[in-house]
Amino acid sequence: MEKKTHIACANLLSLSLIRPTTIPSLLITIGVSSLGSILPDVDKKDSTSDKLFDRLMTSLITIIIMGIIINHFFNINIYKQIKEYNNIYNHILCISIFITMSYLGSKTSHRSFTHSILGLFIYSAILSYSFNKNIVTIYFISHLSHIILDIFNMKGITLFYPFKYRLSFKLCESNGTINKILFILSSILTIIVLIILCINN
Numbered sequence: 001m002e003k004k005t006h007i008a009c010a011n012l013l014s015l016s017l018i019r020p021t022t023i024p025s026l027l028i029t030i031g032v033s034s035l036g037s038i039l040p041d042v043d044k045k046d047s048t049s050d051k052l053f054d055r056l057m058t059s060l061i062t063i064i065i066m067g068i069i070i071n072h073f074f075n076i077n078i079y080k081q082i083k084e085y086n087n088i089y090n091h092i093l094c095i096s097i098f099i100t101m102s103y104l105g106s107k108t109s110h111r112s113f114t115h116s117i118l119g120l121f122i123y124s125a126i127l128s129y130s131f132n133k134n135i136v137t138i139y140f141i142s143h144l145s146h147i148i149l150d151i152f153n154m155k156g157i158t159l160f161y162p163f164k165y166r167l168s169f170k171l172c173e174s175n176g177t178i179n180k181i182l183f184i185l186s187s188i189l190t191i192i193v194l195i196i197l198c199i200n201n
Contacts, residue, residue, distance in 0.1 A: 001149045001179050003038055003048060008186035009149060010037030010142035015193045018138055021201050032135055036142025040114040042106045050106050057103040060096055094130035101126060115147050116161035
């Protein structure tokens with residue numbers, strides 16, 4: 001499926017199941033859901049998620065190098081100071097590990113590790129180290145929806161990675177008619193769910 005279809009389906013599922021009651025929780029749901037829906041395609045060269053995590057990894061390495069240089073030349077231990085704020089430190093550590101795993105995932109073949117049960121649980125477990133249950137649940141739902149949609153694709157996915165067997169129901173092309181119908185239907189239903197959430201809150 002195309003990126004927009006993955007995002008629309010994941011947003012529909014997440015909003016329907018989580019039912020956020022405030023604007024911030026709504027924005028978090030949509031943001032985390034969108035991330036979870038495109039992350040599996042980090043293994044597709046030049047995809048949005050591949051480019052994103054390449055940049056994030058470069059930024060992470062730059063920050064680490066700058067921290068080492070500042071510590072060496074100015075005797076300011078930034079990492080020690082951050083560690084004093086335990087919550088912030090845990091978030092930074094969690095996000096850093098998540099970015100690193102996503103970057104490593106981008107180096108695997110398309111629809112393998114990041115489209116597997118193993119990948120789904122590893123990414124979700126990393127987030128659970130520092131983030132609350134709602135965020136982890138939203139991510140899990142979105143990543144899982146991507147995997148399920150891609151099983152219907154002609155090429156299939158390596159669901160049981162590291163085993164190389166590719167599971168495919170061979171029902172549609174990634175940019176075919178079913179993809180277009182799913183995108184339109186998910187988008188309409190997402191708007192309806194948003195209206196219902198606004199009315200109820």
